[in-house]
Amino acid sequence: MAAKNALYAQSGGVTAVINASACGVLERARTHPEKIGKVFAAKDGIFGILREEFYDTSCERPQQIAALRHTPGGAFGSSRYMLPRPEKDPVVWQRLGEVFRAHDIGYVFINGGNGSMDTCQLLTRLEEVAGWPVVSIGVPKTIDNDLACTDCSPGFGSAAKYLATSIREVGLDVKAMEESTKVFILEVMGRHAGWLTLACGLAAEEPGDGPHILLVPEVAFDETRFLDKVRETVATVGHCIIAVSEGIKNADGTFYAEQQKSETYGFEQLGGAGPRIAELIRTQLKMKCHCAVADYLQRAARHLASRTDVEQAYAVGRAAVGMALGGLTGVMPGIVRISDDPYVWRVDPIPLAGVADLEKLPPREFVSADGFGITDAARTYLLPLISGEDYPPFHNGLPAFARLNYVMVEKKLPPFQVS
C-alpha cells in the first residue's frame, strides 16, 4: 500500500505552544515516508478541510518547521467551527469524504480543545458515513486546562506562568505605589474554568504577597464578602492585588460581567469582569484602582513559555503521529503524571470518547476555605506545570518567529460553501 497523506488542523483558540505540537507532528511524520506521504495543514482549521484549502508543509524548510516550536499563534490558522454529526448534516460529510479521497488523506490530526476532540472523534466514522477510512488522532491543546483524562492541557502551563509572573511583578509595583493606588485587578481568561486564575496564586510566596484575592467561576461572587475582604486586605497589607476570571458568576449562575450599563459613563460596560470589579471598588470603597485586561496577550506570550509546557506540547504532537503509525485511531495523547516532585510524566493514548465535550474543573480542595485563595494541594498540582523557561531567539530586540512559505495545495474539487 502506498503511503497515504496526512492532514493536520489547528482548531479553537490558539496558544503560545500549539505550534510546538505542529512541529512535533510535522517532524515525526517526515521521518516515516514509508507510511506517511505529504502532510497538509488545513488553512483556518476545519474550515480549510471543507473548503479544500491546505498548505503543503513539504515545501517548508526544516529550520522553519523547527522554529514553530518557539512561535506563538496558530501558524496555519484556526477557527471555532466544529463538525456537525453526520446524521444532522450529510452534505458536510459527503464533502469530507470527497476531500479526503481527492487528496488521498489517510490520517487526520486535529489539534484542539474538548470541542475539537469531539470533531476528531466523529472523523473516525468517515468510512462508515462516506466510504473513506481515515485514522483520526487528537492533539490536546487549550489554555483553559479543562480537557479531561490528561494531567494538563498543553498551552495552559505557559499562560499560567505568564500570569503568575505578571502578577508577582505588578504586585511589587503596586506595593511601591500604595500611597495612592490601593487596588490592582488583573482580568484573566476562563469563561467556565478558573484554572488560570488559580495559577496566579502561585505568585504569593510569603505572608502579605499578592495576589490577595482570587475570584473564580467555581465560587459564586458575593459582593459584600468580596468588598469586606478588599477593605481588610488594604487595612492590613496596605494594598490589594486581585486576579479575576472573566467568567465569574453571581449566586444565581449568571455571568457577573453581563449586567449591562455603567451609570458613570452612559455606555455599555466594556471590558468585562475586571473593569466591573474596578468600578465596584471605586464607587463602594472610594479607593484608587488600576485594572489590566490581559486578553490574548496571556495566550500569545511565547516569550515567557513554561519549558515543561513546550516539551509536553511537542511531545503530544510527536506521540500523535506515533499512535497513528502504531495503528491506533480515535485517541488523543494524554499526559499522565507519575510524580509531583520531581515532575515525571509520560504520554499515553486516551480514547477520545472519554474526552470529547467534557470539562475538567478545578476540584474544590484546590480553593481555600474562604474561596479567595489556593491550597497546598493546588500548588502541588500547578507548580510543575510552570517550571522551566524556554526563551525564543531574539533578533534586534524582538523574538524571531517562524516564517513559512505557505504553498497551497492545488484544489481538485468544486468550491464548497461552509455555513
Next chain:
Amino acid sequence: MAAKNALYAQSGGVTAVINASACGVLERARTHPEKIGKVFAAKDGIFGILREEFYDTSCERPQQIAALRHTPGGAFGSSRYMLPRPEKDPVVWQRLGEVFRAHDIGYVFINGGNGSMDTCQLLTRLEEVAGWPVVSIGVPKTIDNDLACTDCSPGFGSAAKYLATSIREVGLDVKAMEESTKVFILEVMGRHAGWLTLACGLAAEEPGDGPHILLVPEVAFDETRFLDKVRETVATVGHCIIAVSEGIKNADGTFYAEQQKSETYGFEQLGGAGPRIAELIRTQLKMKCHCAVADYLQRAARHLASRTDVEQAYAVGRAAVGMALGGLTGVMPGIVRISDDPYVWRVDPIPLAGVADLEKLPPREFVSADGFGITDAARTYLLPLISGEDYPPFHNGLPAFARLNYVMVEKKLPPFQVS
C-alpha cells in the same frame, strides 16, 4: 570633615528598572565610605523624607542589593508628591532642613521623572532656605520617555520591548483567528507622549505585519479616518492590530477617553481609550474585536527587560554618586547617544534647570505621513533602546526578586503631617 550620610528616594510611577538605578547608587556609594556615610532610602518617596521615614540600606546584604538590579517595582516605595516652592510652603522647607540636619544628610538622590527633577532642583536651595547645604542629584526614570536633555529615559526601553514583543506575539494569534476576530486593540500607557505606542510599531517587519494602526496623543484622533483605515486593513490584510495611547485626544485637545478626576492630584486617571475604540469598531463596523489593557503590567514586566535599558538604569545610578563625589550638584546624569548602530552612549551631567518640568515629545518626523505608523527615523532611534535581553533568575518557575530587610532608621524628630 566626617562623611555625610546620603538619602535616596524613588519618586513618581515606578518602572521595571528603577531598582537597577537604586542598585547603582547603593553599590557605588558603598565603595566611598570616606565621603559617604550611610545611605538612607526614603519610604514612599518624598513623603518619607518629610515624615522622617527612612530605611537604613547599610543593613542590607550585598547580594540583595545586587538583586535589586533585576527586581521590578520600587523597592523603597514611591509617591507622586512633589515639593512645593519654598516661598509657597515655608513650613515644609523648615521641616526638610530639620530632617536633613537631624540625620546629617549631605547628599540627596531623587530617582524620578520630570516632576521629580523639579523637586530635586529645588533641593539645591536647602542651604539658602533652611541653612543646611545638600548636594542634590537627579536620577532619571520614566517609562514615558519624556525627559528632556537625555537620549532616553531609563524604564522606557524595557516597557517598549515588552509592548513591541507582546504585539508581535498577539499579531500571530489574531492572524490565526481572523475567521472570527478581526480587530485587536492594545491600550498603552502615555498620558501626553506617544513614545510607547510608537515603539509598538517596531513589531512590524514585513508588509502585512501588525501593528497596522498606531494612535498617539500627538495626532488628533479622527473617528472617520480611523474607521476607514480599519476597514481597509481588514479588507487587505484580513485583520487589524491597533496600539492606542491611553491619552489620545480629540481635535479640540480634550481626552478621547476621560475617566475619573483624581481629587488628590488634580489630573485625570486615564484608562479607557482601548475599550472605547473597541466599542466604536463593534458598533460602527460590526466586527469582532478583542482589547487588552496592559496597564501596570507594561512597566512592571522585568521578565522581559531590555538589556540596554537595565545597563543605562544601573549606569545613571552609579554616575549620580560619581557626580556627587565629584562636587557637582543640581545635575542629573543624562544619556548621550554617540552612534545609532552600534548603539554607543555615554553618561554626562545635565543641569536640572534644563530638565525640570519639561516634556520631550516624539518629533513629527517619527510619525508616518498618514499619522498611523512610524518612520525609519523612529526605528533608528527606537531599536537600540530595546536591544538585548536581561532575564531575572527564576526559581520554581517564577522570577526570584530581591527580599530586603527594611530596617527603619530611628526617628529623632516629632511627627509631621504631610498634606
